[in-house]
Amino acid sequence: xxxxxxxxxxxxxxxxxxxxxxxxxxxxxxxxxxxxxxxxxxxxxxxxxxxxxxxxxxxxxxxxxxxxxxxxxxxxxxxxxxxxxxxxxxxxxxxxxxxxxxxxxxxxxxxxxxxxxxxxxxxxxxxxxxxxxxxxxxxxxxxxxxxxxxxxxxxxxxxxxxxxxxxxxxxxxxxxxxxxxxxxxxxxxxxxxxxxxxxxxxxxxxxxxxxxxxxxxxxxxxxxxxxxxxxxxxxxxxxxxxxxx
Numbered sequence: 001x002x003x004x005x006x007x008x009x010x011x012x013x014x015x016x017x018x019x020x021x022x023x024x025x026x027x028x029x030x031x032x033x034x035x036x037x038x039x040x041x042x043x044x045x046x047x048x049x050x051x052x053x054x055x056x057x058x059x060x061x062x063x064x065x066x067x068x069x070x071x072x073x074x075x076x077x078x079x080x081x082x083x084x085x086x087x088x089x090x091x092x093x094x095x096x097x098x099x100x101x102x103x104x105x106x107x108x109x110x111x112x113x114x115x116x117x118x119x120x121x122x123x124x125x126x127x128x129x130x131x132x133x134x135x136x137x138x139x140x141x142x143x144x145x146x147x148x149x150x151x152x153x154x155x156x157x158x159x160x161x162x163x164x165x166x167x168x169x170x171x172x173x174x175x176x177x178x179x180x181x182x183x184x185x186x187x188x189x190x191x192x193x194x195x196x197x198x199x200x201x202x203x204x205x206x207x208x209x210x211x212x213x214x215x216x217x218x219x220x221x222x223x224x225x226x227x228x229x230x231x232x233x234x235x236x237x238x239x240x241x242x243x244x245x
Contacts, residue, residue, distance in 0.1 A: 002026050004162070004183065006241040007033075007043035009219045010188050012065040016226030018239045019043045020065035021219070023164070023185065027157050029134035030055040034153065034164055040069035041076060047077050047240055052081045054237040055133045058124075059091030060166030061142075062098050067091070071103035071110075078116060086118040090132055092139070092149035096121035126151060134158075140177045142168035144197045152177060163213065167220065168205075169197045181213040182245065185221035186235070191228060201225065205233050217243070 003026045008019030020037025028197035032053045033040075044051060051073060059067045070089065079085040086165040089099060099121070105112050110119070122132065129138035145148035146165045153164045154177075163178035164185045178184045201218070208216075219237040221229065229236045 001029060002158070004185075004243045004245065005047065005049070006219065006237040006239060007047060007049070008037050008039055009221060009237045009239055010065075010221055010226070010239070011062065011222040014039070014221075015221060015223040016229070019219075020068075021060075022069070023219070024049060024054070025135070025155060025157070025162065026053075027134045029157075032056045032058060032133065032135055032155065032221060033062055033063065034058045034155070035066040036069040036073060037065040038068035041072055043239065047133055050081070051077050052083055054087070055085075056088040056090060056135075058132075058137065058153055058155070059089070059095060059165065061092060061144060061148040062094075062095070063148050065146070066167070067099070068102065071106050071108045074103070074110065074119065077107055077111065082214060083117040088120045088122055088132060090122040090124055090130075092151050093123050093125070094149065095123055103157075107133055112169065113216070124151065124153075140173075142166055142174075143171040144168050154181070165199070167197065168187065168199060170203055171197070175207070175210040175212065179212045182215070183243070184211065184213045184216045186216060186218055186234075188218035188225055188234075188236075189220055189222040191224040193224070198222075200230075201228075201232055208233070215243075 007022035010018035019039040139151040163181035190200035
């Protein structure tokens with residue numbers, strides 16, 4: 001795996017004027033977009049990243065700041081890019097139904113269009129590993145709003161292992177789920193506020209000794225964490241940050 005580009009690193013509310021969740025993983029054999037929040041199109045444009053480069057979109061859960069950008073990504077690929085090669089959209093159970101319903105609700109239904117490329121949907125089941133383009137992916141259940149079908153993701157490619165928490169509160173199995181990762185991208189919405197369905201910096205610091213992984217980078221930063229970027233006990237991501245692995 002050659003590099004990781006953070007396209008959006010804010011919480012759902014755009015804390016600090018930053019974009020919503022989206023991370024690009026580039027390898028020599030393809031690119032994967034992890035999450036596609038509603039601001040992703042703007043982020044790709046600002047960072048000079050072509051939609052056409054993206055082979056796979058991985059969705060961690062069904063909240064708008066993590067998958068709300070998919071319908072317009074599809075329209076842009078069709079009408080602006082004249083895309084020819086397939087696009088895989090993978091996520092928790094119901095991924096196809098959810099994306100189709102979202103697109104219809106936004107007035108951009110997938111049905112009834114003459115698509116120039118195949119849209120392929122793939123469900124990710126917790127604990128099951130599948131091949132998606134240049135990467136092996138498996139997901140694990142997280143502690144977040146149950147109706148959003150929340151999952152974390154492990155992506156392996158080119159000898160590198162990246163773990164992504166998606167949105168989650170603390171659960172005792174989290175360190176084991178991400179063990180062995182060269183890079184763990186963890187949500188950290190709050191600094192010390194205790195909300196069941198999100199992590200905070202204080203809790204991560206207290207449990208740091210339990211994580212058997214390489215570099216830990218915090219994302220999904222809310223207002224109080226946004227103000228502390230670069231001043232925490234862990235590295236913090238910002239829009240446009242690029243890590244080479």
